[in-house]
Amino acid sequence: MLYPRFKHFIEQKKMFSLGETLVVGASAGVDSMVLFDLLLKLSHVWKLKLVLVHVNYKLRGEHSDLDEMLVQEKANAASVPFFRFTHTEKSEGNFQEKARTFRRSKMEEVLDQQNAACIALAHHQNDQAETFLLRLLRGTGLKGLGGMKGSSLSKSGKKYIRPLLPFTREEIEAYAEEHKIAYRHDASNDDVSYKRNWIRHEVLQQLKQANPKIVNHLSHLSSQLREDEEALEYYVEAALQKVSISEDFGKCSLKREIYNSLPKAIRLRLSAAVFQKLFLESAILSADHREKIDHIALRKEGGKAQYFLPLNVLFTRDHEKIYFQKENVSE
Amino acid sequence: MLYPRFKHFIEQKKMFSLGETLVVGASAGVDSMVLFDLLLKLSHVWKLKLVLVHVNYKLRGEHSDLDEMLVQEKANAASVPFFRFTHTEKSEGNFQEKARTFRRSKMEEVLDQQNAACIALAHHQNDQAETFLLRLLRGTGLKGLGGMKGSSLSKSGKKYIRPLLPFTREEIEAYAEEHKIAYRHDASNDDVSYKRNWIRHEVLQQLKQANPKIVNHLSHLSSQLREDEEALEYYVEAALQKVSISEDFGKCSLKREIYNSLPKAIRLRLSAAVFQKLFLESAILSADHREKIDHIALRKEGGKAQYFLPLNVLFTRDHEKIYFQKENVSE
Numbered sequence: 001m002l003y004p005r006f007k008h009f010i011e012q013k014k015m016f017s018l019g020e021t022l023v024v025g026a027s028a029g030v031d032s033m034v035l036f037d038l039l040l041k042l043s044h045v046w047k048l049k050l051v052l053v054h055v056n057y058k059l060r061g062e063h064s065d066l067d068e069m070l071v072q073e074k075a076n077a078a079s080v081p082f083f084r085f086t087h088t089e090k091s092e093g094n095f096q097e098k099a100r101t102f103r104r105s106k107m108e109e110v111l112d113q114q115n116a117a118c119i120a121l122a123h124h125q126n127d128q129a130e131t132f133l134l135r136l137l138r139g140t141g142l143k144g145l146g147g148m149k150g151s152s153l154s155k156s157g158k159k160y161i162r163p164l165l166p167f168t169r170e171e172i173e174a175y176a177e178e179h180k181i182a183y184r185h186d187a188s189n190d191d192v193s194y195k196r197n198w199i200r201h202e203v204l205q206q207l208k209q210a211n212p213k214i215v216n217h218l219s220h221l222s223s224q225l226r227e228d229e230e231a232l233e234y235y236v237e238a239a240l241q242k243v244s245i246s247e248d249f250g251k252c253s254l255k256r257e258i259y260n261s262l263p264k265a266i267r268l269r270l271s272a273a274v275f276q277k278l279f280l281e282s283a284i285l286s287a288d289h290r291e292k293i294d295h296i297a298l299r300k301e302g303g304k305a306q307y308f309l310p311l312n313v314l315f316t317r318d319h320e321k322i323y324f325q326k327e328n329v330s331e
Numbered sequence: 332m333l334y335p336r337f338k339h340f341i342e343q344k345k346m347f348s349l350g351e352t353l354v355v356g357a358s359a360g361v362d363s364m365v366l367f368d369l370l371l372k373l374s375h376v377w378k379l380k381l382v383l384v385h386v387n388y389k390l391r392g393e394h395s396d397l398d399e400m401l402v403q404e405k406a407n408a409a410s411v412p413f414f415r416f417t418h419t420e421k422s423e424g425n426f427q428e429k430a431r432t433f434r435r436s437k438m439e440e441v442l443d444q445q446n447a448a449c450i451a452l453a454h455h456q457n458d459q460a461e462t463f464l465l466r467l468l469r470g471t472g473l474k475g476l477g478g479m480k481g482s483s484l485s486k487s488g489k490k491y492i493r494p495l496l497p498f499t500r501e502e503i504e505a506y507a508e509e510h511k512i513a514y515r516h517d518a519s520n521d522d523v524s525y526k527r528n529w530i531r532h533e534v535l536q537q538l539k540q541a542n543p544k545i546v547n548h549l550s551h552l553s554s555q556l557r558e559d560e561e562a563l564e565y566y567v568e569a570a571l572q573k574v575s576i577s578e579d580f581g582k583c584s585l586k587r588e589i590y591n592s593l594p595k596a597i598r599l600r601l602s603a604a605v606f607q608k609l610f611l612e613s614a615i616l617s618a619d620h621r622e623k624i625d626h627i628a629l630r631k632e633g634g635k636a637q638y639f640l641p642l643n644v645l646f647t648r649d650h651e652k653i654y655f656q657k658e659n660v661s662e
Contacts, residue, residue, distance in 0.1 A: 136549075136552075137538060137541045137542045137545065138542070139542070139544075139548045139552075140552075141552065141555055141556075141559075142473075142555070142556060142559050195541060198541070202537065203537060203538070206533065206534060206537060207468060207534070210468045210526060210529070211468045211469070211470070213470075214468065217470045218467075221467075221470075221471075221472065224472055224473070224596075224618075225472075225473060227594075227595045227596040227599075228472075228473050228559065228560075228563060228596045229559075230594055230595070230596065231563060231566070231594035231595065231596035231597050232559060232562060232563070234594040235562070235566060235594075263558075263561055263562035263565040263566075264558045264561070264562065265555075265558040265559045265561065265562035266562050268558075287555075
């Protein structure tokens with residue numbers, strides 16, 4: 001029952017075409033082992049060439065090596081090329097984030113080397129729902145609530161696909177059982193001291209009492225919110241075209257009339273975008289700053305007003321114009 | 332500490348002006364008793380005239396009458412006019428919804444009769460956060476996740492204000508204790524078989540483990556998502572202007588070029604809006620219908636295609652045009 005829906009989703013999202021090469025990221029867990037199995041079925045019909053990539057983080061001693069062996073066996077049994085990488089850097093900071101960056105860079109290397117069309121990842125609805133709740137807890141706006149897409153391009157222009165996105169973990173596990181697919185259980189997934197596991201095992205279980213279809217629902221909601229955010233970004237981009245930029249003076253100016261005619265959600269995003277565009281990629285204006293700018297720009301009384309922003313940027317409202325300008329700092 | 336922030340919020344949102352009359356909805360619970368106390372303080376400075384309104388639903392026997400008595404005592408002590416209404420209709424269906432409609436209609440009657448500027452309600456951050464989670468569980472899009480505003484107009488054009496929106500329930504309870512404000516506890520708020528109470532007493536308590544400021548955060552998020560939805564509606568409205576409507580034929584048509592140039596979130600909302608505008612206020616196109624319409628409109632191949640929608644509406648793509656048309660039903 002999974003396979004026809006899987007195939008339909010790939011066709012509908014035009015993820016790849018007949019005869020192409022796909023890089024499949026495989027951890028040895030049930031998700032990626034099922035993904036590989038389904039792609040293997042499809043590969044016979046669509047004449048695909050599959051390539052398996054595994055990254056060994058050496059975090060769970062012997063278990064890490066057994067994971068790697070299982071993926072290797074799968075690859076051998078299916079006569080599929082297998083690439084393994086070892087990531088042992090014990091650096092400080094966000095390990096998960098660094099592991100992800102490493103894994104992606106290796107998969108992209110293999111993609112280039114194999115002249116592959118895309119990289120297939122095993123994300124599914126529970127990942128979407130869990131990420132949604134994690135971000136909700138952490139404190140985020142619409143942007144952070146938007147989920148992953150079936151098909152997307154990385155910053156480096158590589159194509160990633162997620163053909164398991166229509167399915168829940170339960171469906172994937174049921175498929176594994178029915179088709180006797182070997183996989184390895186990662187014990188660290190049970191440790192509820194990790195926030196994601198806590199969400200999975202406790203929060204989502206609680207919410208299921210009220211809505212048994214909560215995973216499905218949150219997963220769809222997050223896809224839909226991503227489309228909503230993309231629409232808002234489209235209009236911010238259109239509004240940015242009306243900002244005049246004089247790079248010599250590090251100044252961005254805009255007619256108040258134009259700014260004031262925009263809906264509030266666009267106005268607040270626009271000032272953040274102008275600030276970022278002119279001054280620094282990573283410069284982020286706080287919600288308070290954006291609200292204050294908005295207040296000054298909109299208010300009827302008074303001709304001229306100024307407001308200091310971070311990074312020595314001065315926001316000025318001068319009668320019919322508003323502008324952001326980098327102040328010179330004397331050395 | 333609450334009072335200055337309360338006053339600042341009212342000023343910032345321009346909720347009302349010096350010398351105006353305000354209708355205050357009061358249940359006898361801590362929220363509305365604190366709201367009344369704070370407005371009373373402000374009324375001395377701002378020369379406001381307050382009017383208290385209480386609705387007795389006779390649901391909890393003697394307790395309902397004691398609630399009413401407390402509000403009446405408060406009104407007498409402050410020399411404020413008091414209006415009470417009894418709602419005893421034991422109708423089927425959603426009681427909460429009907430009670431709310433009744434309460435609002437009575438408050439609006441008093442507003443008219445007293446020539447008041449607005450109706451003050453005691454909603455606070457916990458109400459926002461709980462509503463957000465309730466809607467999240469029920470299954471909703473961006474629109475349903477948007478929170479209440481500090482100040483809004485009802486469909487009948489009456490102004491409602493929510494001056495307690497910047498505060499959490501804990502802050503309101505602490506204020507009541509500090510200022511020895513009498514209020515009555517509604518025991519039905521503890522019954523976790525009501526979904527809202529379950530959210531309040533169980534779900535939110537669990538989420539607080541991960542983020543102690545979760546109420547504050549969800550409340551802000553829901554306000555922000557409301558602004559996001561309002562922006563999208565603004566662009567849908569702008570797109571609707573480009574739809575040509577021939578009422579004689581019950582037909583709405585639009586150039587495909589225009590439709591296809593819009594971001595997806597706007598396209599899906601636009602077809603829902605066109606359908607609703609032309610056929611029925613309450614007609615709702617499902618997500619599946621909207622996706623299908625979108626697919627037909629966007630696809631490159633093929634000149635003409637048709638798709639049946641509910642209410643005997645036929646969607647047609649005819650080369651460079653798309654249209655919705657009500658089919659005649661033979662009698």
